[in-house]
Amino acid sequence: MSFDHALRLTEVLLALALAQQSLEHLRAFRRERILFGARIVLCGLVVAGVASPWSLVALAGLSLLILQRFRGPYNGGSDRLGLLALWCVMLARVLPVDQWRELAFGYLGVQLMLSYFISGWVKIVNPDWRKGVALRQVFAFSAYPVAENLRGWSGRPGLLLAMSWAVMLFELVFPLTMISQASLMVGLAIAATFHLANACLFGLNRFFWTWLAAYPAILWLQQRLF
Amino acid sequence: MPNPFSLLLPALVPSWNFFDVISASPRVEYALAETRDAALDAWTEFRPRPQRLSPVAMLGRLFWNPRWNESLYLVSCAERLVEEPTAHGEDEIFRRVAADLAARSDAPPWLSFRLLFIDPTGEREVLYQAAPRLRADIDVR
Numbered sequence: 001m002s003f004d005h006a007l008r009l010t011e012v013l014l015a016l017a018l019a020q021q022s023l024e025h026l027r028a029f030r031r032e033r034i035l036f037g038a039r040i041v042l043c044g045l046v047v048a049g050v051a052s053p054w055s056l057v058a059l060a061g062l063s064l065l066i067l068q069r070f071r072g073p074y075n076g077g078s079d080r081l082g083l084l085a086l087w088c089v090m091l092a093r094v095l096p097v098d099q100w101r102e103l104a105f106g107y108l109g110v111q112l113m114l115s116y117f118i119s120g121w122v123k124i125v126n127p128d129w130r131k132g133v134a135l136r137q138v139f140a141f142s143a144y145p146v147a148e149n150l151r152g153w154s155g156r157p158g159l160l161l162a163m164s165w166a167v168m169l170f171e172l173v174f175p176l177t178m179i180s181q182a183s184l185m186v187g188l189a190i191a192a193t194f195h196l197a198n199a200c201l202f203g204l205n206r207f208f209w210t211w212l213a214a215y216p217a218i219l220w221l222q223q224r225l226f
Numbered sequence: 227m228p229n230p231f232s233l234l235l236p237a238l239v240p241s242w243n244f245f246d247v248i249s250a251s252p253r254v255e256y257a258l259a260e261t262r263d264a265a266l267d268a269w270t271e272f273r274p275r276p277q278r279l280s281p282v283a284m285l286g287r288l289f290w291n292p293r294w295n296e297s298l299y300l301v302s303c304a305e306r307l308v309e310e311p312t313a314h315g316e317d318e319i320f321r322r323v324a325a326d327l328a329a330r331s332d333a334p335p336w337l338s339f340r341l342l343f344i345d346p347t348g349e350r351e352v353l354y355q356a357a358p359r360l361r362a363d364i365d366v367r
Contacts, residue, residue: 024292029321030367064230071306071314072233074299077244083237115242122246137248141344143301146287146294147279200284203294 006220007105008049011056011089013213015046018059018082021075021206035066053093060090078206084111085214102224109221112214113175116191120171129168132161144202167194178222188215250343250351252304256323258334262358266338272323273297296322304341308353316356324364337361 001009018039025036039062045055063083066074073079091104123129128137139145140154153160170190177187192215195208254273257266273293287294300319307315319339327333340355 020289021295024290024295027292028296029325029365064234067233068227068230070299070318071228071312072302073237074302075295076298076302077240077242080237080240083234084240087234087238111240111242115240118242119244122243126246128248134245134248137346138245141346141348142248142251143253143298145275146284147275148277196288199288200281203287203291203298205288205291206295208288 001216001220001223003102003105003220003224006216007089007092009216010085010105010108010213011093012047013216014082014085014089014210015043015059017206017209017213018086019043019047020209021082031069035062035069038062039066053090056086056090056093060087063087075206078204078210081111081115081214082206082210084108085210085217088217105217106221106224108214109218112211112218113178115211116171116174120168120174123164124168124172129164132157132164135160135164144204146201146203150201170194178218179226181219181222184219184222188218248346250345252301252308252353253342253344254300254304254319254323254339255342256327256337256339258327259336259338259358260334262336262360264336266358269340272300272339273326304354308341308343311354320356320359320364321366324361325366327361328366333361335361337364 022036022039022043025032026040039059042055042059042062045051046059063086067083073083085108088104088108092101095101095104123134126134128134136154136157139151139160145151145153174187174191177183192208192212195204195211198204199208253271255269255271257269259266300322303315303318306312307319320337323339324337327337336358337360338356338358340352342350343353344350
């Protein structure tokens with residue numbers, strides 16, 4: 001995948017993900033409708049390839065107003081990766097030197113890889129995760145399960161222990177999938193399935209679309225490095 | 227008002243420590259009263275989750291999930307409010323609770339909310355309670 005192709009694919013997927021989030025805000029309050037209505041228009045320009053790179057610059061500027069409106073990201077980690085991806089693709093479009101542009105886009109790929117590896121590391125050093133207790137607590141009392149009947153999963157310690165180890169090992173091993181394009185594709189397919197499960201069980205739909213949008217960056221980075 | 231670049235920085239240099247420690251989890255509860263000074267003893271959970279959700283509904287939420295994402299935002303507001311109380315955090319929760327109650331014109335005029343935290347042992351503790359506000363004074367547009 002060429003740099004230009006990967007960058008274009010990332011910005012289109014990201015614009016679609018941001019537009020989907022923005023549509024959800026149109027049912028909210030007046031000031032939010034103005035901010036997110038403007039974001040939908042800018043996302044449309046990015047998808048259509050119109051006014052590049054200024055539509056991306058405007059989206060990055062608007063992201064600061066949205067951050068200020070909510071005093072931080074609206075939805076934690078998913079919005080953080082969305083912001084990171086947006087600023088990386090914007091810089092990859094506007095920086096004047098090819099190496100700098102590659103560095104900005106490559107940084108997104110590196111952070112995507114770290115998002116799995118560090119998440120796995122911080123879990124495996126915690127005894128509660130290694131014993132399956134942490135995941136039991138997530139299902140038992142956290143705010144995330146989308147339905148009450150899912151809390152019943154907390155009474156299945158064997159299943160949750162297996163799920164905990166599957167998640168931790170996958171996240172820790174993920175950087176090794178960058179050895180080849182084929183292994184990375186397999187790794188990303190597993191990761192996407194993991195995000196889909198999180199979207200279904202915990203309602204984290206923004207993670208699914210935002211992480212998928214950044215996949216071309218890591219696919220390009222793999223080819224660039226190996 | 228915080229500097230937007232200081233809010234952006236954690237996104238540009240992320241920590242990626244998702245679910246590293248499972249800490250106490252907040253629930254927003256609200257109560258209505260006829261007067262500002264009335265005793266608040268009938269607390270109702272704000273937007274309780276459904277008993278069940280079909281697989282089709284779960285997949286549908288991949289594309290349209292505004293209420294749930296707003297509820298997750300309120301979890302963030304609740305955690306921030308307990309760490310560092312701000313008018314912004316309180317306003318955000320009041321607005322959303324009042325907006326949901328806006329259609330109930332017959333409901334009592336005074337509204338309050340509290341933040342109930344449930345810890346890993348199942349212990350429940352109220353860590354924040356907002357002073358009552360008149361629903362009519364809360365901007366829900």
